Amino acid sequence: MDFGLTEEEKDIRGAAREFAEKEFPDRARECDLNDEFPRDIWKKACDLGFVATYIPEEYNGAGIGYMGTCIIVEECTRVDPGIGGIPMMVALGSEVVMLYGTEEQKKKYLSKIPTGENICCFAVTEPDAGSDVAGIKTTAVKDGDEWVLNGSKMFITNGTIADWGVFLAITDPDEKKVHRRFSTFIVDMDTEGVNATKIRGKMGLKASDTADISLSDVRVPEKNLLGERKKGFYNVMGFFDRSRVYIGAMGVGIAQGALDLALKYVKERKTFGRPLASNQGIQFELADMKTRVEASRNLIYKGAWQTDNGIENPMDVAIAKWYACESAVKNCDQSLQMHGGYGYIDEYDIERFYRAAKVTEIFEGAKQIEKMIIARGLLA
Numbered sequence: 001m002d003f004g005l006t007e008e009e010k011d012i013r014g015a016a017r018e019f020a021e022k023e024f025p026d027r028a029r030e031c032d033l034n035d036e037f038p039r040d041i042w043k044k045a046c047d048l049g050f051v052a053t054y055i056p057e058e059y060n061g062a063g064i065g066y067m068g069t070c071i072i073v074e075e076c077t078r079v080d081p082g083i084g085g086i087p088m089m090v091a092l093g094s095e096v097v098m099l100y101g102t103e104e105q106k107k108k109y110l111s112k113i114p115t116g117e118n119i120c121c122f123a124v125t126e127p128d129a130g131s132d133v134a135g136i137k138t139t140a141v142k143d144g145d146e147w148v149l150n151g152s153k154m155f156i157t158n159g160t161i162a163d164w165g166v167f168l169a170i171t172d173p174d175e176k177k178v179h180r181r182f183s184t185f186i187v188d189m190d191t192e193g194v195n196a197t198k199i200r201g202k203m204g205l206k207a208s209d210t211a212d213i214s215l216s217d218v219r220v221p222e223k224n225l226l227g228e229r230k231k232g233f234y235n236v237m238g239f240f241d242r243s244r245v246y247i248g249a250m251g252v253g254i255a256q257g258a259l260d261l262a263l264k265y266v267k268e269r270k271t272f273g274r275p276l277a278s279n280q281g282i283q284f285e286l287a288d289m290k291t292r293v294e295a296s297r298n299l300i301y302k303g304a305w306q307t308d309n310g311i312e313n314p315m316d317v318a319i320a321k322w323y324a325c326e327s328a329v330k331n332c333d334q335s336l337q338m339h340g341g342y343g344y345i346d347e348y349d350i351e352r353f354y355r356a357a358k359v360t361e362i363f364e365g366a367k368q369i370e371k372m373i374i375a376r377g378l379l380a
């Protein structure tokens with residue numbers, strides 16, 4: 001067993017850290033305040049080869065697997081959770097094409113994500129079905145050599161900026177086995193009948209675009225069926241087993257970022273004539289935070305290593321995602337508390353971290369869903 005990073009992984013970490021520290025700090029507050037997706041930073045991330053790095057080189061990706069991807073995501077979200085999410089957020093859904101797509105689909109769609117020619121989205125959640133994926137109502141009905149999609153999708157990351165998306169729909173409503181009623185499709189977002197509306201008023205992570213999408217008689221060619229018919233539910237689960245690893249890495253980055261901010265503040269701030277850092281109560285809390293970061297990072301690295309080595313283990317991935325994202329929320333809470341009143345105003349970055357952290361416990365499987373997967377694994 002080797003707990004160290006390879007020389008290549010250390011280089012990736014150094015390069016990602018340099019990029020994030022140079023590009024994000026001046027833009028982070030402004031993007032958050034204005035719900036602005038920073039296109040220029042996304043383009044730079046593409047030019048540097050930081051986007052969708054799990055995509056193999058033959059499709060223009062860096063081909064550095066999930067370990068490399070998690071290192072980049074952690075370093076970026078450590079500096080700012082919103083902008084820092086870009087390297088993987090702009091590619092949400094691309095794995096479904098990578099895993100189940102045809103060669104033609106990979107060349108046409110997948111290969112345009114790392115280069116910055118395209119952004120994609122992953123559209124599963126609906127107004128009345130989030131955690132219960134099999135509860136979605138969007139339909140796809142076959143008409144000649146096309147499929148006609150109707151329905152509504154909710155909370156879709158990149159909804160208004162994506163060029164194409166992976167959509168889950170019911171194709172076989174009469175199938176006895178509920179999970180075999182669904183199929184996945186690639187939908188070009190400029191197809192007639194697709195309407196995306198940006199959701200404003202999010203609590204945090206505002207540099208990331210979120211939208212609701214309506215589908216009204218959207219005609220999709222048969223060749224855009226993604227993976228096998230009736231396998232859509234399983235495709236989505238296959239995606240989650242991968243995306244949860246790097247969303248967990250986002251949790252690690254936020255938890256580490258909150259600790260960085262706390263350390264800086266308690267060394268400077270004095271109360272009762274002494275630096276806050278000299279107070280044992282504060283020191284113990286810093287120790288809690290550091291321990292959470294280390295534990296989370298190791299769980300995420302394990303999940304990434306398993307994924308890169310072809311080991312499917314939804315339970316380990318669920319453990320890692322749940323724990324890392326809860327650590328993000330807890331560390332932000334402790335760090336903000338150490339900042340006192342200053343933590344509550346947006347001049348101090350911890351306020352933005354605190355608002356962003358919460359969503360990591362909700363999307364890509366809320367923490368209760370992760371616990372259901374863990375319990376199912378234990379009781380199987």
Ligand SMILES: Cc1cc2nc3c(=O)[nH]c(=O)nc-3n(C[C@H](O)[C@H](O)[C@H](O)COP(=O)(O)OP(=O)(O)OC[C@H]3O[C@@H](n4cnc5c(N)ncnc54)[C@H](O)[C@@H]3O)c2cc1C
Pocket residue numbers: 092121122123124125128129130131132154155156157158202205210359362363364365366367368369
């Ligand atoms: C900023 C943002 C971006 C998002 N991006 C995307 C995206 O790109 N694509 C996409 O498809 N979706 C996206 N989502 C949606 C997200 O995945 C869902 O919000 C999430 O899956 C939860 O679904 P829900 O909101 O419908 O909550 P519900 O499923 O209604 O659940 C409500 C709460 O109850 C809990 N709960 C549910 N069932 C149980 C149970 N059996 N036992 C105990 N507790 C339970 C849940 O954990 C949750 O906390 C995004 C959401 C947000 C906020």
